[in-house]
Amino acid sequence: MTDHAHPQDHIVPTEADLATIMKIIPHRYPFLLVDKVRDVVARQSAVGIKNVTFNEPHFQGHFPGAPIMPGVTIVEAMAQTAAVLVGLSVGFGDKAPLVYFMSIDKAKFRRKVVPGDVLELHVQVKRGSTKIWKFEGVAKVNGQVAAEAEFAAMIDASAKSAE
Secondary structure (H helix, E strand, O other), rough: OOOOOOOOOOOOOOOOOOHHHHHHOOOOOOOOOOOOEEEEEOOOEEEEEEEEEOOHHHHHHHOOOOOOOHHHHHHHHHOOOOOOHHHHOOOOOOOEEEEEEEEEEEEEEEEOOOOOOOOEEEEEEEEEEOOOEEEEEEEEEEEEEEEEEEEEEEEEEEOOOOO
């Protein structure tokens, strides 16, 4: 009797460092918004880590003298964490597929995120298939909820971004 391996039959790492993240998703500076992903549970959940620093370009204009991380970039950071979770779960490796938002729902912003904060991006899969995935995300700083949203994305593994 012979066992046949399937693409989903691989060992899923429980975390991803920056080099691994950059192999899985195509985002680059200044739009790579996740420094690390930990606590990965394949096809279920993960926690992204974003170290918020003053030298990020959006702080030049948002807002001079009172830097606050834009809410849309917090949601994007949650989505990047989710894309890494999917990539690790299905074994994208060096493919860096393109990921497209399909929807963002129930977005709420509860606390400012400022330079010096460590943003924890908790994402949980609500539904996942070959191409379409839906997630719940909660961004926290020191255990306090900063933002939350539900979002869906299409993952196009056949398209690879130009590097």
